[in-house]
Amino acid sequence: MSDAGELAAWIELSLVPGLGDRRFRSLLSTFGLPTRILSATRSQLGRVVPEALAARILERNKGPEVEKALQWAAQAGHALLTLADTEYPKQLLEIPDPPALLYVTGDVKLLSSSALAVVGSRNATPQGMKNAQSFARTLSEAGLAIVSGLALGVDSAAHRGGLEGRGSTIAVLGTGIDIVYPRRNQALAEEIASRGALVSEFALGAPPNAANFPRRNRLISGLARGCLVVEAALDSGSLITARLAAEQGREVLAIPGSIHSPLSKGCHALIKQGAKLAESAQDVLEELGGARAPDPTPSGSGASHDLLDKMGFDPLDIDELIARSGLTTEVVSAILLQLELEGKIASLPGGLYQRIA
Amino acid sequence: MSDAGELAAWIELSLVPGLGDRRFRSLLSTFGLPTRILSATRSQLGRVVPEALAARILERNKGPEVEKALQWAAQAGHALLTLADTEYPKQLLEIPDPPALLYVTGDVKLLSSSALAVVGSRNATPQGMKNAQSFARTLSEAGLAIVSGLALGVDSAAHRGGLEGRGSTIAVLGTGIDIVYPRRNQALAEEIASRGALVSEFALGAPPNAANFPRRNRLISGLARGCLVVEAALDSGSLITARLAAEQGREVLAIPGSIHSPLSKGCHALIKQGAKLAESAQDVLEELGGARAPDPTPSGSGASHDLLDKMGFDPLDIDELIARSGLTTEVVSAILLQLELEGKIASLPGGLYQRIA
Numbered sequence: 001m002s003d004a005g006e007l008a009a010w011i012e013l014s015l016v017p018g019l020g021d022r023r024f025r026s027l028l029s030t031f032g033l034p035t036r037i038l039s040a041t042r043s044q045l046g047r048v049v050p051e052a053l054a055a056r057i058l059e060r061n062k063g064p065e066v067e068k069a070l071q072w073a074a075q076a077g078h079a080l081l082t083l084a085d086t087e088y089p090k091q092l093l094e095i096p097d098p099p100a101l102l103y104v105t106g107d108v109k110l111l112s113s114s115a116l117a118v119v120g121s122r123n124a125t126p127q128g129m130k131n132a133q134s135f136a137r138t139l140s141e142a143g144l145a146i147v148s149g150l151a152l153g154v155d156s157a158a159h160r161g162g163l164e165g166r167g168s169t170i171a172v173l174g175t176g177i178d179i180v181y182p183r184r185n186q187a188l189a190e191e192i193a194s195r196g197a198l199v200s201e202f203a204l205g206a207p208p209n210a211a212n213f214p215r216r217n218r219l220i221s222g223l224a225r226g227c228l229v230v231e232a233a234l235d236s237g238s239l240i241t242a243r244l245a246a247e248q249g250r251e252v253l254a255i256p257g258s259i260h261s262p263l264s265k266g267c268h269a270l271i272k273q274g275a276k277l278a279e280s281a282q283d284v285l286e287e288l289g290g291a292r293a294p295d296p297t298p299s300g301s302g303a304s305h306d307l308l309d310k311m312g313f314d315p316l317d318i319d320e321l322i323a324r325s326g327l328t329t330e331v332v333s334a335i336l337l338q339l340e341l342e343g344k345i346a347s348l349p350g351g352l353y354q355r356i357a
Numbered sequence: 358m359s360d361a362g363e364l365a366a367w368i369e370l371s372l373v374p375g376l377g378d379r380r381f382r383s384l385l386s387t388f389g390l391p392t393r394i395l396s397a398t399r400s401q402l403g404r405v406v407p408e409a410l411a412a413r414i415l416e417r418n419k420g421p422e423v424e425k426a427l428q429w430a431a432q433a434g435h436a437l438l439t440l441a442d443t444e445y446p447k448q449l450l451e452i453p454d455p456p457a458l459l460y461v462t463g464d465v466k467l468l469s470s471s472a473l474a475v476v477g478s479r480n481a482t483p484q485g486m487k488n489a490q491s492f493a494r495t496l497s498e499a500g501l502a503i504v505s506g507l508a509l510g511v512d513s514a515a516h517r518g519g520l521e522g523r524g525s526t527i528a529v530l531g532t533g534i535d536i537v538y539p540r541r542n543q544a545l546a547e548e549i550a551s552r553g554a555l556v557s558e559f560a561l562g563a564p565p566n567a568a569n570f571p572r573r574n575r576l577i578s579g580l581a582r583g584c585l586v587v588e589a590a591l592d593s594g595s596l597i598t599a600r601l602a603a604e605q606g607r608e609v610l611a612i613p614g615s616i617h618s619p620l621s622k623g624c625h626a627l628i629k630q631g632a633k634l635a636e637s638a639q640d641v642l643e644e645l646g647g648a649r650a651p652d653p654t655p656s657g658s659g660a661s662h663d664l665l666d667k668m669g670f671d672p673l674d675i676d677e678l679i680a681r682s683g684l685t686t687e688v689v690s691a692i693l694l695q696l697e698l699e700g701k702i703a704s705l706p707g708g709l710y711q712r713i714a
Contacts, residue, residue: 131616256613256625259488259636268613271634279616279625 004070009034010082011069014101015061015203016053021097023049025083028100029347033084069204072103072178077193079104087112095222095248099201103177106197110170115145116284117220117245118162119238120154120230121263128231128263131255132157133164135228138281140165144288145196147172147224149216150185154230154238159192169196172220174213176206199223217241218248226251226288228278232266239266242275251287253278304335308344311355318353361427366391367439368426371458372418372560373410378454380406382440385457386697386704390441426561429460429535434550436461444469450690452579452605456558460534463554467527472502473641474577474602475519476595477511477587478620485588485620488612489514490521492585495638497522501645502553504529504581506573507542511587511595516549526553529577531570533563556580574598575605583608583645585635589623596623599632608644610635661692665701665712672709 013024013034030048031037037045037057045054073080081088081102089111092098104111118136120128136146136158146162148155150171162169171192175181177200180189192198201219202212217240221227227245229252232238242252252275257264271277276287310324321332336353339345344357370381370391387405388394394402394414402411430437438445438459446468449455461468475493477485493503493515503519505512507528519526528549532538534557537546549555558576559569574597578584584602586609589595599609609632614621628634633644667681678689693710696702701714 127615127617255616256621256628256634257616258484258614259612260484264613265636268634268636271613271628272640277613277625277628277634279622283629 006033006035006084007073007080007082008066008070009038010084010101011066011080012060012062013037013057015065016056018053018056019049021099023053024100025098028083032346065203072204077105078177079108081108081111089223091115091224092219092222095218097218098222099219101201103200103202103204104197105177105193106195107168108197110145110168110197111199111223113145113167114143115147115167115170115224116288117147117224117227117241117250118154118158118230119148119220119227119241120158120232121236121238121266122151122153122155123263124153124157124231125261125263128154128257129157132230133161135230135255135278135281135284136161136169137164139284140167140169142281142285143167145170147220149174149213149220149241150181150189150192150198152182152184156185156188158230159188159196163191163195170223171196171198172216172223173198173200173202174216175208176200176202176204178204179207181208213237214240218244221245221248221250224250226253226284228284229254229267229270229275231255231257231261231263232270233262234265234269236266239270242270246275251276253284253287255279304339307332307335308339308355311345311353316352316354321353363390363392363441364430364437364439365423365427366395367458368423368437369417369419370394370414372422373414375410375413376406378456380410381457382455385440389697389703422560426460429561434462435534436465438465438468446580448472448581449576449579452575454575455579456576458558460557460559460561461554462534462550463552464525465554467502467525467554468556468580470502470524471500472504472524472527472581473645474504474581474584474598474607475511475515475587476505476574476577476584476598477515477589478593478595478623479508479510479512480620481510481514481588482618482620485511485614486514489587490518492587492612492635492638492641493518493526494521496641497524497526499638499642500524502527504577506531506570506577506598507538507546507549507555509539509541513542513545515587516545516553520548520552527580528553528555529573529580530555530557530559531573532565533557533559533561535561536564538565570594571597575601578602578605578607581607583610583641585641586611586624586627586632588612588614588618588620589627590619591622591626593623596627599627603632608633610641610644612636661696664689664692665696668702668710668712672711674709678710 026048027037031040042054042058045057072078083100087108116139132154140146140162144167146158146169148158159169169192180186221241221244227242227250229238229242246252254267254270254275255278256267278284307325318332345353345355347353383405384394388397399411399415402414429435440457444465473496489511497503497519501524503515503526505515516526526549537543578598578601584599584607586595586599603609611624611627611632612635635641664682675689702710702712704710
């Protein structure tokens with residue numbers, strides 16, 4: 001965990017309008033930890049982000065919202081994870097735009113476990129709901145955390161199935177962590193908070209803004225090794241999640257159905273585009289078995305210490321590190337960010353990195 | 358058409374027990390046309406086929422069965438096609454074991470048209486039957502002849518759909534051409550004979566021997582550019598047809614369905630193995646559009662004359678012909694057999710071919 005001043009700085013920055021995750025990350029690369037970003041001058045900031053944004057950073061909110069978030073995070077069962085936290089899920093560091101801040105209610109460790117996204121239509125058929133719950137139950141029992149979006153229909157059934165197995169379930173919200181949407185899922189959300197995990201990247205109190213949901217979908221797929229689409233019409237948001245999953249290198253699977261059912265057309269379209277046809281939970285396990293190892297950057301000690309050892313204390317670039325470590329670009333980038341945020345390395349001009357601790 | 362004496366020799370050889378299509382073809386390559394095979398000595402034959410088979414060829418049936426077949430072939434609407442006939446379907450020359458003789462009732466030209474195999478369970482669901490007929494009707498209307506096996510269930514529905522479009526339908530029998538099996542399809546068989554084509558490689562009167570049906574399936578796929586499986590259990594004979602189709606380089610497509618329907622499991626297994634998922638007739642047309650041209654060896658004049666021109670009059674081997682023509686091994690082999698049977702080239706020892714006319 002970051003200390004309180006540092007955490008406040010993360011929150012302040014996360015509340016700056018228009019500072020997206022990619023620019024936040026650029027600032028981190030240039031200045032180091034958030035407190036250092038906040039003590040930079042306007043002209044220093046202006047070298048990394050547009051002038052208007054630099055101005056907004058200096059005129060940022062330092063008031064009640066930051067305080068509210070700190071108070072929220074201090075409560076039992078709540079966690080506010082920053083990119084610098086060792087508990088921040090490593091899988092998300094592999095995607096191009098991991099959120100700087102994650103609000104979590106419930107079991108934080110669940111976010112780093114091997115997981116499967118199970119998504120689909122809000123207006124699923126009764127059989128689609130049964131399939132979602134049954135696949136989720138079996139796969140949770142096999143040890144996978146079931147990730148979904150707390151919507152009605154397939155999402156709710158997937159969460160229920162996940163809660164029935166030992167893998168449990170993770171709900172990624174399109175609202176602030178303190179808002180339940182839709183309201184009908186209040187009881188389900190409470191159960192997930194107590195036996196699974198709720199996650200949000202949005203500020204406390206953020207309402208169900210339509211634009212947030214497609215954006216949120218990248219975290220549903222990003223937290224998981226694969227994405228199973230249960231039932232989806234051709235215009236379903238689940239197809240966005242499946243596309244993001246494919247872009248993130250996750251396995252995509254879909255359950256087929258009657259060619260006359262509009263709610264199977266999205267699944268069939270995915271299969272035609274190369275998604276794996278899933279008839280049973282066993283199919284999903286086999287597909288994931290052929291996928292990457294559960295956690296490419298074992299937390300803390302393992303991979304990042306290895307990389308530190310291989311760095312020595314001379315400046316070098318990422319290509320050299322990839323060559324020395326045998327790891328992929330994505331994994332090396334993720335570890336470098338982590339090491340930088342932990343203060344163990346520094347990034348130098350010209351794309352060089354140097355060990356400093 | 359071969360003359361009567363030659364045709365009788367084809368029939369006599371086709372009735373020799375144990376002389377399969379591949380050995381028949383070896384004999385043709387060595388001796389030329391069937392009358393020359395029949396005038397060979399036992400020791401000459403023994404150089405190409407096992408002794409016991411050579412003996413059976415010399416003790417062959419010359420009696421009533423041959424006469425019966427000649428009389429059958431002489432009737433209106435009947436045709437007995439040999440490998441040497443220009444009307445013999447070129448597509449079948451691409452498969453490893455084309456029958457030496459084909460009994461045809463109905464429209465012989467239909468056998469050379471662009472075709473799609475539509476197969477599936479005998480115990481199809483009502484929706485499966487509707488799908489089979491509807492896909493077949495649309496695809497026949499788009500100009501494809503629908504090939505199937507005259508069984509109950511999907512086959513019958515596919516033939517009916519085929520008859521409703523301009524592409525019509527071809528039934529490949531596992532019995533003699535004069536036997537209708539199952540009996541319940543008598544009226545359908547008559548309709549196909551009058552507006553489509555019935556085909557069999559088996560001798561007149563051959564009963565519905567269980568072993569003949571899987572063997573017959575290679576012709577269902579061989580006559581077609583692709584094979585669509587409508588509904589099939591995991592142990593369905595339709596999966597044999599689909600496998601043969603894939604081995605023959607044909608497109609394989611399957612219609613998905615509920616994961617809880619045993620009659621969709623065969624289709625799902627095919628899709629997992631790489632068959633294309635077909636939701637609509639349009640999907641089939643698109644898939645075939647990406648496939649080979651309708652007829653890789655345009656009959657008579659085109660490709661075979663080109664190849665003759667490129668041969669010159671010196672002996673050469675098939676690799677040289679492939680290089681000169683730019684055609685595939687299969688197509689060159691098919692054309693060479695045709696040219697040999699037409700007496701335009703001779704095959705020489707050592708795998709060489711020479712133009713002689």
